[in-house]
Each structure stands twice: as structure tokens, then as C-alpha cells.
Amino acid sequence: MSKNFIVSRIKSVGYAAKGAWLLIKNEPSIKVQSIIAVIVTIAGFLLDISREEWMLQFLAIGLVMGVEGVNTAIEKTADFIHPDFDTNIGQIKDIAAGAVFIAAIIAIAIGMIIYLPKLV
Numbered sequence: 001m002s003k004n005f006i007v008s009r010i011k012s013v014g015y016a017a018k019g020a021w022l023l024i025k026n027e028p029s030i031k032v033q034s035i036i037a038v039i040v041t042i043a044g045f046l047l048d049i050s051r052e053e054w055m056l057q058f059l060a061i062g063l064v065m066g067v068e069g070v071n072t073a074i075e076k077t078a079d080f081i082h083p084d085f086d087t088n089i090g091q092i093k094d095i096a097a098g099a100v101f102i103a104a105i106i107a108i109a110i111g112m113i114i115y116l117p118k119l120v
């Protein structure tokens with residue numbers, strides 16, 4: 001493995017971290033999701049969830065926030081290449097938002113499976 005390869009990989013991680021910070025700083029949906037992630041993490045400690053439940057919870061958080069990030073990138077790309085109203089652009093944005101919706105439904109289901117038996 002050449003030194004250049006390692007340096008360029010490290011730089012890519014830096015750009016990706018910058019992108020994650022931009023998302024959290026600028027995107028209202030990711031801000032809300034981050035707050036929910038903090039709340040369920042606190043709930044996890046308070047209700048002493050199991051190792052497997054922690055893994056599923058982190059997976060659900062990562063799934064929703066990851067898909068939301070891709071949705072934001074798609075929205076920004078669509079607005080950049082075609083700022084005017086267009087039914088195709090509308091459909092592309094709806095489909096990207098639909099992916100977040102599916103991830104969110106799964107995350108809610110995981111949250112209910114973990115927490116409902118502990119609360120009722």
C-alpha cells in the first residue's frame with residue numbers, strides 16, 4: 001500500500017466528517033433526528049437495555065440519519081441541476097424522501113419492540 005493511497009484515504013475521511021458536520025449544522029431534519037438519537041440513548045441507559053438492543057438501536061439511528069443524509073444530497077443535487085419546477089424533479093425528491101420514511105418506520109418499530117415491554 002503506497003503512502004499516497006493512505007494519505008488520500010485519510011483526506012477522504014476528513015471530507016466525509018466535514019460533510020457529516022455540515023448536515024448536522026444546516027439540516028433541520030438531521031437536527032431533529034440527532035435530538036431523538038440523544039433521547040433514545042439516554043432512555044437506553046435509564047432502562048438498562050441489553051447489548052443486542054443497543055446494537056439494534058444504533059443500527060436504527062445510523063439507518064435513519066444515513067438515509068436522510070443521502071436524501072439531502074439528492075435534494076441539493078436536484079435543486080442545483082434544475083432549480084425550476086419540474087414534475088420529474090418533484091418525483092425524484094418524493095422518492096428520496098420516501099426512502100427516509102421507510103427507514104423511519106423501521107426505526108419506530110425497533111424502538112417500540114425495545115421499549116414497549118419495558119414501559120407497560
Ligand SMILES: Nc1ncnc2c1ncn2[C@@H]1O[C@H](COP(=O)(O)OP(=O)(O)OP(=O)(O)O)[C@@H](O)[C@H]1O
Binds near residue numbers: 029082083084086090
Ligand atoms: N423543483 C421542483 N419541481 C417539482 N416539485 C418540487 C420541486 N421542488 C420540490 N418539489 C416538491 O416539494 C417537495 C418538498 O421539496 P423540498 O425540496 O422543499 O424538500 P423538503 O421536504 O422541504 O426537504 P427538507 O425539509 O428535507 O429540506 C418535494 O418532495 C416535491 O414533491
